[in-house]
């Protein structure tokens with residue numbers, strides 16, 4: 001085997017080059033221009049709900065600006081789902097604010113509404129103040145119980161910033177994720193549902209909110225013939241070149257969604273017949289995941305070939321070629337890691353040329369957030385120890401899925 005099957009590689013529609021060429025031909029090689037406006041229009045139409053959209057340089061930048069728009073300042077607390085990628089929580093710390101982590105409910109794996117309410121009242125009791133914002137996440141694209149989260153948020157009058165970076169095109173009760181809260185963030189990084197090579201967007205409630213975000217994203221300039229600043233801004237606007245890629249990608253977003261769902265269906269049907277493996281499916285008819293990544297849980301008592309050597313060697317460099325991983329792990333074990341059978345399965349698949357990856361390690365188990373308050377029920381940690389993400393992107397074929405399923409079954413003993 002010399003072909004490798006990756007988790008979620010970008011796939012170009014062929015239209016991207018036309019938009020990029022136009023940008024060069026018309027000399028719009030800057031962080032504004034016709035592609036940026038066109039991409040924002042496409043996104044606005046796609047998400048619906050009378051929202052406005054600002055295209056930004058990353059999903060992380062979108063969270064950062066949403067927090068600022070919600071008035072988050074140094075010393076404030078912000079509630080964040082623990083079971084997520086670090087970019088959901090990092091911007092809270094950029095502002096000198098403090099994340100408060102909430103564990104997951106077992107059905108969607110996303111923010112547990114019951115724990116959310118408990119945390120809100122407990123923070124008020126302990127600090128005298130309510131948290132300034134709530135960040136639920138659509139992990140692997142799966143819709144959260146956003147209806148319940150929204151009603152709790154409304155009860156305490158706290159704005160919700162939906163992290164839909166992985167959930168672009170997912171729906172709950174037929175409404176696009178990212179349009180329920182005050183703000184919704186999208187990511188177009190290289191491995192997400194669509195890509196602009198790197199980029200993101202903020203879904204805003206109205207034109208005034210959009211204008212304010214745009215102002216912050218372009219260095220907070222006042223309307224004078226010279227540079228005049230009354231606030232600290234950021235250089236967060238998406239470039240017209242990247243937006244051109246985004247416009248090309250928006251011509252195939254529905255094909256991508258259909259493909260991810262199709263791959264999910266293949267896995268789901270196959271794993272129904274495999275003891276020890278549980279496919280993470282939509283928990284109800286109200287959930288309509290984009291299945292950005294298909295994920296499985298391995299039973300604790302299910303055994304995998306090579307399990308006894310699973311952690312024999314420290315990983316050096318990046319698992320699956322993730323960019324920018326330059327710190328060697330240093331130790332073979334941490335105090336919270338995937339079970340041996342999960343690591344053995346990852347290694348076995350890797351040998352066959354298949355990239356898989358453990359579920360995201362919860363933020364409340366990350367050393368960098370060791371002092372953050374956390375409201376925990378054990379679900380996220382349990383999922384992390386048992387789970388694997390499987391190749392799911394537009395470049396994964398039906399034959400690839402069959403090969404992956406066979407490889408998994410072959411390694412179960």
Ligand SMILES: *Cc1c(COP(=O)(O)O)cnc(C)c1O
Pocket residue numbers: 057058059060061084085087088137163165166186187188189199200
């Ligand atoms: C990718 C991701 C982000 C950040 O998006 P970038 O565009 O990479 O900055 C935020 N939250 C989650 C859950 C993500 O997966």
